[in-house]
Amino acid sequence: RIAYVNGLYVPHAEAVVHVEDRGYQFADGVYEVCEVRGGHMVDERRHMERLVRSLNEIRIRLPMPLAALGVVLRETVRRNRVRNGFVYLQVTRGVARRDHYFPDPETPPSIVVTARAADPAKGEAVAAQGIAIITVPDNRWERVDIKTVGLLPNVLAKEAARQAGAREAWFVDRDGNVTEGGSTNAWIVTGDGKLVTRPAESGILRGITRTVIMEVAEKLQLRVEERAFTVKEALGAREAFVTSATNFATPVVRIDGQSIGDGKPGPVARALRENFHKVAE
């Protein structure tokens, strides 16, 4: 395997950054995960737009034009011979003596890109079964709209899920409303067939998959309601599912040990998943 690190393509085993990288010391950086399908990046433009937004929000200046970054992403995919899988991109504020203030003079950001193959059949098997999730208090900071590498609450929540025999954790805010998953957006389907997901204005990352699923829903003539929903409403929902670049739409069949609907993947989530790649670019 090959990784791109600050201008060089190097063997994955030798792909390292400095101990004083601000990503390492302060989680002072952002990232993107993009699906690769048939050798092409899915929704590359939207991922690049969100990357630029994340960088702007934390005031890291991208040291190369977006077009050049696109070349690096595609080259990393190509060099790893990935047909189906994922590409990971991380940009941090760079290497400087440890000091909380932004480096002055400015240091060049560190850019790392990796790509790996993933067997689509494995994801399909998981989706066919449906996943169990748990709920945990949302103890994250307010700026979860930024796709930062500061993911400790997400790591702890997802590990707690695994310990409980589940795959994902849904964060719940102080009002009892679900915000999102540890690495996914959260959705339910109401008794009258409406899709409900939290508005992206607060408490969540605006998932690229979330946006595409809204377009899929429109194509399937399903109604989407962007509003908060509680754990209680989710427990009584007809269906639930999660979305992300790595999951597309994956049915949720159990929340905190309680079955959702008939305890099997629902038809709406299945239809959204089946149609996802017809709409995603």
Ligand code: PDD
């Ligand atoms: N996670 N919410 C959170 C907290 C996420 O980390 C992610 C993505 C999403 C879904 O966003 P998108 O549809 O753009 O992938 C929502 C990536 C896949 C990860 O951390 O691996």
